[in-house]
Amino acid sequence: MRWPARGGRRTRRPSRSRSCSQPADSSSTAPGAARRLPASDQARQRRMPQAHARRMTTIIRAEAAHDFLALLPSLAGYSPERSLLAVAFRGNRTAGVIRHDLPRRASDRSAVASLLVAALCRMPGVDAVVAVAYTDDPFARRRGLPERALLQTVVARAEEAGFLVRDALCVAADGWGSLRDPATPVQGHPLALIETSSAASHPVCREARTGGVADLAVLPDAEPEVAEAVARTLAALVDDDGRAGGFDSRRSRPVERLLEALGPLVDPVEFVEVLLAEAPEHIDADRLAWLVHLAGRPAFRDAMMLQFAFGPVIGELALDDSIDANERAAASGVSIDELVARELAEGAPDGVDGFLSRLLLGQTTARPEPRRIERSIAVLRRAIAQAPPAYRPGSLCIAAWLAWSLGRGSAAAGFLDQALAIDGTHSMARLLCTFLGSGAIPEWAFSSTAVPATGADGGSDQVGRSRPSPGDQ
Known part of the structure; x- marks a missing residue:
């Protein structure tokens, strides 16, 4: 069972020993005419998946509240703004960070607090929490701690649920303070205590993301020469696909040149692994265009989405499963969307198909590796920025799902807003x-131990915790 996706039928991928060209089923062509496959449907040679080293989690100790606040952007993976965070603990170790937008109305405080505590209850072994509110509201305006009522509500809900509340902090525009510290000045403690904390000077903290939670969805500027080359290549690929659907066996020279330049990298599985091994800024226009082109084709898009998160073995399984889904749809005389809708109604199947569906829906503790996803999003952002808007929605969907898999719902929404602004009917x-609007959070966010899917990188890229943030829904 797969995401509903539009796309035509393609032939099954041949074994590794097969040649790179294969005619399509001749029943759809004129007698005696062999229809040429589009460039992205060529059979490929592939490398064997490579093992990845498991990286140890870095531990940094916070001696005081301002040290903890200095570490928090590293724990969360972004610089919180207008946010309510619940930092979960197992004993003395942080276990995750849950985020919610600050409620805009006083009447919403109870609901927001209940949502955060409910998420804490889903995290195995969590026994304590620190609540932190980030606000633009200054101490000077409130003549005391901003968001006091919200923090009091969170503390009450957490204690009712049996959690130890270690602290409840507020970082405002002009200072910071603790709900539980009667010595907090009316004007708050100076923000300089956080900025100059010895914890903030740790190398891992200096390397941490400094942007806001939604900044991940902001695209870099296009590079004129690269963008022009990408646009030419994408236009040639679209024209080539159109001619390949008829009886013209000739391939345009620009596409021939592209395929020669890519060589074995026309294979999506090998292509993704090579992309992630390079710095995004060093990826040339040909590869950027090929990435955007593949992402625009549903069968490749969905398989690449899973491979970016879980590794090449999952990518292999997902690509073969996409081909099977297309063949089942063709045999049933329905579209791929109709097939998926029917299978959804019948329930998730067993076997590989059901496993892949659960990965896409986050209904598994087989967790993706954060560093790999960060690299993937960086590559996608550069590719999207160089492509003409009409070609972007598929890549934006991949980036959105990857952001969601890290618990960054606001960034995921930003990518999807861009996709729908380009094509409001885009099915994915x-x-x-x-799906994201339902408040779904992947189950791996609540797992107490890492259970990587086959072929995924291991380890964690977060400071002092064992998983990516459960979410910022």
């Missing part, structure tokens, strides 16, 4: 909007 973007 609409599906993801509905």
Whole structure:
């Protein structure tokens, strides 16, 4: 069972020993005419998946509240703004960070507090929490701690649920303070205590993301020469696909040149692994265009989405499963969307198909590796920025799902907003909007131990914790 996706039928991928060209089923062509496959449907040679080293989690000790606040952007993976955070603990170790937008109305405080505590209850072994509110509201305006009522509500809900509340802090525009510290000045403690904390000077903290939670969805500037080359290549690929659907066996020279330049990297599985091994800024226009082109084709898009998160073995399984889904749809005389809708109604199947569906829906503790996803999003952001808007929605959908898999719902929404602004009928973007809008959080965010899927990188890229943030829904 897969995400609903539009796309035509393609032939099954041949074994590794097969040649690189294979005619399509001649029943759809004129007698005696062999129809040429589009460039992205060529059979490929592939490398064997490579093992990845498991990286140890870095531990940094916070001696005081301002040290803890200095570490928090590293724990969360972004610089919180107008946010309510619940930092979960197992004993003395942080176990995750849950985020919610600050409630805009006083009447919403109770609901927001209940949502955060409910998420804490899903995290095995968590026994304590620190609540932190980030606000633009200054101490000077409130003549005391901003968001006091909200923090009091969170503390009450957490204690009712049996959690030890270690502290409840507020970082405001002009200072910071603790709800539980009667010595907090009316004007708050100076923010300089956080900025100059010895904890903030740790190398891991200096390397941490400094942007806001939604900044991940902001694209870099296009590079004129690269963008022009990407646009030419994408236009040639679209024209080539159109001619390949008829009886013209000739391939345009630009596409021939591209395929020669890519060589074995026309294979999506090998291509993704090579992309992630390079610095995004060093990826040339040909590879950026090929990435955007593949992401625009549903069968490749969905398989690449899983491979970016879980590794090449999962990518292999997902790509073969996409081909099977297309063949089942063709045999049943229905579209791939109709097939998936029917299978959804019948329930998730067993076997590989069901396993891949659970990965896409986050219904498993087989967790993706954060560093790998960060690299993937960086590559996608550069590719999207160089492509003409009309070609972007598929890549934006991949980036959105990857952001969601890290618990960055606001960034995921930002990518999807861009996709729907380009094509309001894009089926995958609409599906993801509905799914993410339901408040879904991947189960791996609540797992107490790492259970990587086959072929995924191991380890964690977070400071003092064992998983990516459960979410910022």
